[in-house]
Amino acid sequence: MKHQEDVLDRGEVRVLGQLAESSNAAFLVEVLADDDSCWAIFKPEAGEQPLHDFEPGLWRRERAAYLLSQWLGWSVVPPTVVRSVEPFGIGSLQRYIDNDGSHYFPLMETRPDLHPQFLRLAVFDLLVNNTDRKSGHVVLGEGPSGPEHVWGIDHGLCFHQDPKLRTVIWDFAHEAVGAELVDRVEPLVDAVPGGVAALLTEPEVAALRARASRIVRLPWLPEPRSHYQFPWPLV
Structure with missing residues (x-):
């Protein structure tokens, strides 16, 4: 997990496209580090819809959920970091989990x-x-x-x-x-x-x-x- 988090933290972020069905703006990106790469989901604060019960900055909660999951030793939340990605600004960057569409x-x-x-x-x-x-x-x-x-x-x-x-x-x-x-x-x-x-x-x-x-x-x-x-x- 730590290696995956490091890639998200320091890798170059390239936007591949926007997720069409997301209620808030979310982007599929590729993160490229010297020795590794991965897909990830970037959710910028600038793309959030206003909510009456949650303050802007939902990236804080995305990151907090990951940190708590790791602290518990459960690893139920994919590696998630906080990044600023131009031109969108600050948001959460979470490793994409390759899956077959099952839910x-x-x-x-x-x-x-x-x-x-x-x-x-x-x-x-x-x-x-x-x-x-x-x-x-x-x-x-x-x-x-x-x-x-x-x-x-x-x-x-x-x-x-x-x-x-x-x-x-x-x-x-x-x-x-x-x-x-x-x-x-x-x-x-x-x-x-x-x-x-x-x-x-x-x-x-x-x-x-x-x-x-x-x-x-x-x-x-x-x-x-x-x-x-x-x-x-x-x-």
């Missing part, structure tokens, strides 16, 4: 062997208060666990201080969060890693600690309480 709904139905990874991602979403976990934001590709590693993408709408969990991953409602996952979350009750905290507001950091406490005290996954807890579109 959460068909994978959940046909791949029970992936369920432990899906449950871990559900715990991560609960922890970061993910407001936009669509089925298409879950992809399968090369990763730390092998060629079929479950990745979560698109974390710009996370870490709000108010409860806003909105996801399609409700299949594990009422299931226990295993001790191994709880043990990784527990230190967050007392302190949030500095790199993550620096990207969030003080109320957001306090809310993250409170959500960690909830997972430790009540180690099970919740159920949706209304249709508002499902994103739209679902995919």
Whole structure:
């Protein structure tokens, strides 16, 4: 992961094209370093649609989600850095995960062997208060666990201080969060890693600690309480 992050940090960025169906401006780019290259997704702050509940600068949350994923040792978010790319300005640059187009709904139905990874991602979403976990934001590709590693993408709408969990991953409602996952979350009750905290507001950091406490005290996954807890579109 560190090598991949280094490539994103120091490589030359060449814009290949804009993603047509993205609600905010997002670009497929190629990142070229001396000894490596990769595709990545660049999301500039300048291309964000105004939101009433999130301040501009969603790149901070994209980066914070990656840093927290790494700190937990879960690697559920692809390597993500903050870069300024001309002529767009500052934004998040996330390594593109090569995949066959499969997403959460068909994978959940046909791949029970992936369920432990899906449950871990559900715990991560609960922890970061993910407001936009669509089925298409879950992809399968090369990763730390092998060629079929479950990745979560698109974390710009996370870490709000108010409860806003909105996801399609409700299949594990009422299931226990295993001790191994709880043990990784527990230190967050007392302190949030500095790199993550620096990207969030003080109320957001306090809310993250409170959500960690909830997972430790009540180690099970919740159920949706209304249709508002499902994103739209679902995919």
